[in-house]
Structure formats: structure tokens, C-alpha cells
Amino acid sequence: MKNKRFIIILVIGILLIIQLFRINTTNPEIIQNKDYLTVSGAPQEIRTNLKNSCYDCHSYETNYPWYSKVAPVSWLLKNHIQEGREHINFSAWGDYTPEKQVALQEECAGEIEKNNMPLKSYTIIHTKAKLTPGSKKSLVVWFGQIKNSSNR
Ligand code: HEC
Numbered sequence: 001m002k003n004k005r006f007i008i009i010l011v012i013g014i015l016l017i018i019q020l021f022r023i024n025t026t027n028p029e030i031i032q033n034k035d036y037l038t039v040s041g042a043p044q045e046i047r048t049n050l051k052n053s054c055y056d057c058h059s060y061e062t063n064y065p066w067y068s069k070v071a072p073v074s075w076l077l078k079n080h081i082q083e084g085r086e087h088i089n090f091s092a093w094g095d096y097t098p099e100k101q102v103a104l105q106e107e108c109a110g111e112i113e114k115n116n117m118p119l120k121s122y123t124i125i126h127t128k129a130k131l132t133p134g135s136k137k138s139l140v141v142w143f144g145q146i147k148n149s150s151n152r
Contacts, residue, residue, distance in 0.1 A: 018071040023078040025064040034094030035059075045135070046142050050090065053118045053129040057084030060091035080119065109143035112136055 032038050036059075037047050055061045057080055068077050088104050096104065111117040112131065123130040131139065 015071075021071055021075075023068070023074045025062075025068060027062055028060045028091075030060050030091055031094075034092055036090035036093035039093050042142065045138055049131065049135045049139055053123075053131055055090060056126070056129075057081050057119070057122070058088050058090050059085070060089070080122070105143045109140045112143070113140050 036042075037050065042050070051061070056063055062081055064077075067073050088108070093101065108117075113136075118126075118129050118131070
């Protein structure tokens with residue numbers, strides 16, 4: 001019995017201590033004319049879907065929910081956001097070369113088609129981010145047809 005109580009106190013102690021290691025939840029400044037949706041002039045349906053399903057991890061417009069302040073969940077979240085932005089950052093679209101923009105859009109179409117994106121672990125909680133078959137199709141067509149948004 002004594003042992004059990006010790007372990008519970010230890011676990012609570014560890015959970016409390018790790019709360020000291022906070023993640024930074026401030027977004028970098030958003031420059032609208034570098035944003036993908038501005039540059040590409042995407043129609044409303046595409047805008048809504050990308051904002052709902054992709055922007056939390058692939059832009060500087062991340063919405064941090066309350067549990068993003070609670071370790072160790074916060075660390076996992078930070079990792080997804082960091083990695084996501086490294087792969088493709090819609091807020092820094094204007095900084096990519098035209099070739100890169102073409103390649104990234106092709107990748108987007110592919111990832112959506114294969115159901116790799118948005119991440120499953122994300123849509124379980126953010127049910128609104130789950131793409132319907134219809135919105136999936138529109139996104140795949142959109143990313144597939146626009147080979148180079150910088151020419152528009
Ligand atoms: C929960 C965070 C999250 C969301 C939401 C999300 N992604 Fe990602 N995305 C990632 C991470 C992390 C990676 C890099 C690791 C990987 O490929 O799993 C990534 C990688 C990618 C890649 C690059 C794949 C590669 O092989 O380099 C593309 C393209 C992409 N995402 C597009 C999208 C699109 C489009 C959406 C919305 C429909 C989306 N993502 C939603 C986190 C996310």
C-alpha cells in the first residue's frame with residue numbers, strides 16, 4: 001500500500017514538474033501577400049478547407065487549443081507544427097521558388113488523395129478538419145490543375 005501511494009505521488013510530481021517546460025505558442029507575423037491563398041486566389045471552398053484542415057500545422061495561423069499548454073501533449077503538438085511548417089508553409093508561400101511551388105502543390109494533391117493529410121491523430125480530435133469525399137476531390141483537382149500559382 002505504501003509503495004502504491006509513493007508511485008502515485010511520484011507520477012503526479014513528474015507531471016507537475018514537466019509543466020514548467022512550456023512551448024512557445026505565439027505565431028510569427030503573418031504577411032498576407034506571401035500567403036498561399038492570397039497568391040493563388042483560391043476560391044472560397046478551397047480557402048475554407050485548407051484553413052480548417054491544413055493551416056494549424058502548415059502555416060503561421062496556428063490555433064493553439066487549451067491542451068497545447070499541457071505537457072507532454074504540448075510537446076507532441078509542437079513537434080507536428082514544426083515539422084509541418086518545415087515541409088510546407090502556406091504562410092511563407094511567396095518565399096518558395098516557382099519550381100518548388102509546383103512540386104509542393106503536386107505533393108498536396110498526392111497526400112490528400114492517399115489520405116495521408118490531414119494527419120489522422122489530428123482529425124480524431126479536430127473532427128471539423130476531416131475532409132469529406134467532396135472536399136477531398138475539389139482539393140485534389142485544385143492542386144492538380146494549378147501547376148504554377150506564381151504565374152496567375
Ligand atoms: C496535425 C498537423 C498536420 C495537419 C493538420 C496537416 N499536416 Fe501535412 N504534414 C504534417 C507533418 C508533421 C508532416 C511531415 C511528416 C509527414 O510526412 O508525416 C506533413 C507533411 C506534409 C506534406 C509533405 C509530404 C512529404 O512527403 O514531404 C504535404 C504536401 C502536406 N503535409 C500537406 C498537407 C495538407 C494539404 C494538409 C491539409 C489537407 C495537411 N498537410 C494537414 C502535419 C500536418
